[in-house]
Amino acid sequence: MPKEIKDKKVNQASLLPLGSTLKKTGLEGKKTLAENLKEDKPPFETTTLWDYPKQSYGKKPKGNNKFQGVTPAFIIWNMIQRYTKPGDLVVDPMAGSGTTIDVCEEEGRRAIGYDVNPQHPKVIKNDSRKIPLKDASVDMVFIDSPYGDNVSYSDDPRDIGKISAESQRFYNELEKVAYEIYRILKPGKVMGWLIGDQWVKRKFTPVGFKVYEMLMDKIGFEPIDLVCVTRRNQSSNTGVWHYRAKKFNFFLRGFKYLILAKKPDGKKIISKRVPKINWKRYK
Numbered sequence: 001m002p003k004e005i006k007d008k009k010v011n012q013a014s015l016l017p018l019g020s021t022l023k024k025t026g027l028e029g030k031k032t033l034a035e036n037l038k039e040d041k042p043p044f045e046t047t048t049l050w051d052y053p054k055q056s057y058g059k060k061p062k063g064n065n066k067f068q069g070v071t072p073a074f075i076i077w078n079m080i081q082r083y084t085k086p087g088d089l090v091v092d093p094m095a096g097s098g099t100t101i102d103v104c105e106e107e108g109r110r111a112i113g114y115d116v117n118p119q120h121p122k123v124i125k126n127d128s129r130k131i132p133l134k135d136a137s138v139d140m141v142f143i144d145s146p147y148g149d150n151v152s153y154s155d156d157p158r159d160i161g162k163i164s165a166e167s168q169r170f171y172n173e174l175e176k177v178a179y180e181i182y183r184i185l186k187p188g189k190v191m192g193w194l195i196g197d198q199w200v201k202r203k204f205t206p207v208g209f210k211v212y213e214m215l216m217d218k219i220g221f222e223p224i225d226l227v228c229v230t231r232r233n234q235s236s237n238t239g240v241w242h243y244r245a246k247k248f249n250f251f252l253r254g255f256k257y258l259i260l261a262k263k264p265d266g267k268k269i270i271s272k273r274v275p276k277i278n279w280k281r282y283k
């Protein structure tokens with residue numbers, strides 16, 4: 001067995017195929033699992049199922065875990081490890097209590113956060129249907145938008161979280177934000193959009209699928225992957241809600257989607273190996 005795997009140089013290294021080395025994975029610079037645990041850093045995710053028992057990690061808090069709708073800091077940490085390098089500019093158009101800003105600062109990335117209702121001294125008050133940044137100037141975007149009108153973030157009428165996810169207007173307004181994200185991203189760069197579905201008054205609304213469709217079909221993002229993030233800390237994760245879910249035969253939301261997509265870089269992949277058709281086989 002390669003020495004790196006023996007030493008568990010990356011978490012989940014045991015999942016690597018036998019005989020493979022870390023050189024081939026490109027993860028050779030990453031810290032060992034033991035080192036990460038000692039520093040209370042998140043695990044480097046290698047699958048599309050992410051599950052976090054708490055909102056933050058490390059000595060300094062990231063964002064405010066009392067803020068309703070705060071993002072798990074682990075998600076942003078994982079995204080910037082994969083898609084940015086130190087010094088890169090990360091933007092969060094709905095930054096709320098500033099989780100993205102705090103994670104980026106600790107990891108040596110530059111960050112700008114906007115929100116109609118800032119809950120962090122460095123978050124700038126702004127309606128992100130217009131983002132005051134130049135075209136193609138940003139290296140990564142992370143956004144955790146409202147999923148409908150289930151949470152009351154503020155009294156600001158520009159808050160998209162005041163619109164029901166059952167109405168088309170909700171998606172039209174998010175589309176304006178999505179267009180801005182596309183515009184400010186550099187070609188080939190990545191965006192992560194965290195979004196959850198809705199089940200209200202016996203009606204299911206697949207908010208995640210609708211936002212996915214809007215991003216890919218209307219805006220023109222290219223899909224990278226779809227991650228499921230477990231919803232452990234939501235307000236309905238209580239005995240009484242689990243009881244109701246059984247008694248009235250419905251499901252509590254167990255996960256959110258992290259939609260990973262990129263702005264196309266215009267480079268077409270042209271295969272040099274065009275298979276030759278043996279027409280004789282079809283005669």
Ligand SMILES: C[S@@+](CC[C@H](N)C(=O)[O-])C[C@H]1O[C@@H](n2cnc3c(N)ncnc32)[C@H](O)[C@@H]1O
Pocket residue numbers: 063064067068069070071072093094095096097098099100114115116117126127128129144145146153154158159160161
């Ligand atoms: C799920 S929370 C974001 C949480 C944040 N990532 C954090 O960790 O604290 C959604 C945020 O979207 C903001 N928001 C809603 N409509 C907006 C708009 N038009 N422009 C900017 N922010 C908006 C809300 O104020 C709220 O803070």
